[in-house]
Amino acid sequence: MSERDDFFKALLTQVFEAGVLAAQPQRAIESAWHEHLLPWLEQLAPERERIWVFGAGKAAASMAKALEDVAGSTEALQGFVVTRRGHAVKTNVIEVVQAAHPVPDEDGQRAARRLYKAISEVPSSDAVIALVSGGGSSLLSVPVKDIPFVDLQQLNRALLSCGAPIDEMNIVRKHVTQTLGGQLAQVCRAPVFQLLISDVPGDDPSSIASGPFSPDESTFHDAVEVLRRWEVQVPHSISRYLDKGVRGGVPDTPKRSSLVFRKVRTQLLASNLKSLEAATELLESKGYRVLNLGDTLEGEARDVARVHAAIVRQAATGQGGWPTGPLAILSGGECTVTLNDTQLRQARGGRNSEFLLALAFYLRDLKAEVEIAAMAADTDGIDGIGGHAGALMLPGDKLLCKAAKLAPQLHLDQHTSYDYFKQLDRLLMTGPTMTNVNDLRVILIGEP
Template sequence: MNPCELLLDSFYTAIDAANPLKIVPHHLPDPPQGNTLVIGAGKAAAAMAHAVEESWPTGHPLEGMVVTPYGHGLATQSIVVIEANHPLPDTQGAMTAHAMLESVHMLTPDDLLLGLFSGGGSSLLSAPISSVTLEELQAISRQLLRCGASIQEINIVRKHLSVVLGGKLAAASRAPVYSLLISDVTDNDPSSIASGPCAPDPSTWQEVLALIEHYALTISPSLATMLREKTNSGHDETPKPGDTVFRNVKNKIIATARQSLTAAAQFFRDRNITPLMLGDTITGEAREIAKMHAAIAREIRHYHHPFKPPVALISGGETTVTVKGKGRGGRNAEFLLSLAIALNGMEEVYALAGDTDGIDGSETNAGAIIKPDTLNRAQHIGVNPAALLNANDAWTFFNQLDDLVITQPTRTNVNDYRAILIM
């Protein structure tokens, strides 16, 4: 099989391993005596809601609402699907979060709150607390997304500035809470997945202020004053581990990056290609992580160590990009452009990197592919890879070469998938 086709098929195998329609039905709880309210958010929320409706026992009341990014919706019957902006919060998402909170307040102890959360839920549920405006929250979010902060750091800020994140949704429920989670974070921590609407939050206001100062974020004087006051007083904290509000709350992770990487590894193994899994928790600057991957590929290609080709290097996690240029990027495209430069046309080495949600950054592609002739083709059409990498403009590079990988929204999200095929 063509190496590029192998890489694409392995990517789709990884995505399919996290398909909510296949996974959710196996993890549903028993219906309660009363009503079941479904509340969800994230890139997989609509597919998860659809899966619940398909499998929920007949005769048991089911209603609710989920919020998902624009273009990720699906037709449902009793669970309302609302689309809002991602990764920056908008009015639609904020209004939906308030509506969800009102619905949860109406539950009784005989009812059930069924949560459906996946990556992307944080920004979709970022309805600001009363002392913060939506415009202020948007400005902070925009800076956090460009400064190189990790998703865990971004979520610490979001949890404290939102009315439902950081365990606040569960704290509002008198009914038992059962949440199904599709993990897009490297540690599979329920408090980080969609910023943990139903999970205890160990972070503090002090950490929020420290992050804003560390990354030199620009905030309004009133917001700065509020943060200092809350840090000094310790009031209005998110509910912490051990809080009694979580005595009847369960968060269950049903899909992870590890499961998807394992499925991809088996895909290659079935085709007599040795899979070498580098891990599902790889983080750091995309361009620097690419250099590390290139060094491993070089060792295998030239010295057959630790394995003789054909070998597939597989990794997951979520790299970051500190944006200094004004180009169109995406962390997976930036990883690949840096990798292509580091490999410098190495023979028989191909690679794919893509986000399992189908969206690399803010663009419409999931990722891209590189081949041994990538740099030669770029030179032939007058495209300068180093200049575009410095401008954080990897999307333009791969678009010019027609090497973007476009899947459309996959309605799941277990973070990034990277595969380097050494033939």
């Protein structure tokens, strides 16, 4: 690898690490404990015998460990959290249960049923701290009694491959489960303080892990519309139940006006926006001007890449009024990749590596005097299928691609971005980061 490639690889890796560090819960939970949680406990649960800790998500275990570190010596903590397999950390008193993600499995269902029961039995004089992060939707999936668990699994697979944005997928999930869309708050008699790590654009609490402790303003009708709009085929048990809900045959999820939310307090600990801010600070310290496109970008991965490529073309050639280089373009949010049944079986990669492969393809004929490098990765360390966090695009890749006789468009069409970047040795391999605030995309134009 050339010296310039080494420079860009090191810098892009540093940017990713800075974004992930900004999303780690330790410091944020310590601050929240002293500034917010302790006063809240004294006000709403002064006679508490213990604090019950429950949670779900990819960051749930690291959040539990951080809470133990700050509160374990002064409070009696009890409870458990559910996290994705491979995302567990060692805790002292708060149990960590692991289950499958993104399609729920039997371990997850058992843990979610146990959590539902435990929360409903917490005495009203005690308090609950809920640790909620991205990934919790599948880890807390207990279907309503009219829907078999296998049908809920099939629904999740269909939603994941249809191309719908995460907030719309969550609307459906909330209306076919007993645990999401504010329903855990509904069965809890004790006051609840929920700490959130957001993986959704806009950081709406009702969308983070499908808002188990947050009011849900969506309806059964909205859920049916999502399935219709994205042409999602679902099992008959699910369509029957949703139709029953539309007719008013079963209660909808609790809304903002419900009295159950008077006892719920919410605080956001980390988000995609905060990670983008950390990345911006690092890049500016290295001499880059930063164009931050924000944390709410959504859409098909290759379509988002096409827009980014258009900006890069203009900025790299001094057109369009974009800032002059060296320039860094940042964006967050969450792309989607739509797959049919055949593509779903053969796909290898994820939304970030697909975005980056599309970006490389759209810039394949760019002739500019400045070098272009890029990275796209999921802050949880796992980008789809392959065990990679994402991938890198370096200036020397065009020559490597030609020498290896790789066909970028073929890999795009087959959704095998993992194979493409593996052959170039450009996969970003980090392992689970124990947090999750969505995607981080960085494009560098020029070198300081």
